[in-house]
Amino acid sequence: GLMEIADIFVVNKADRPGADVFVKNLRQMLAPSFSNHYHEVPVIKTIASQKDGIEKLIELLAHQLQKSHTTDKKFWLLAEKAYYLLEQKRMKGIVKSELKKEIEHQYKKNNFNLYQFVAGK
Numbered sequence: 001g002l003m004e005i006a007d008i009f010v011v012n013k014a015d016r017p018g019a020d021v022f023v024k025n026l027r028q029m030l031a032p033s034f035s036n037h038y039h040e041v042p043v044i045k046t047i048a049s050q051k052d053g054i055e056k057l058i059e060l061l062a063h064q065l066q067k068s069h070t071t072d073k074k075f076w077l078l079a080e081k082a083y084y085l086l087e088q089k090r091m092k093g094i095v096k097s098e099l100k101k102e103i104e105h106q107y108k109k110n111n112f113n114l115y116q117f118v119a120g121k
Helices: 019-034 054-066 072-091 096-107 114-119
Strands: 009-011 043-045
Touching (some): 009 019, 096 114
């Protein structure tokens, strides 16, 4: 999703009530998702109408542009997409209702083992 793709999160209108709470919640929400595979994604506050935080945003954007486009994050995202595509490809042609009938048939033969059943597919 969008949260996994972002390199920087910008919370504009940071002078509005609740902005600090929003930033805190955003950081907490991001922490578990990115702690294993990715570097911490910066969350910065701006007040664009007052040009507050804009210099920091420009610095962060420049830093991101200097980074290689072949980052670990990119490879994890590609691996996730490949996993999804492989899963869809391998599940193509499997009809749950037919699978249920096969399981019922095998189950009636006694000593049904789900793992052996799946291994035989």
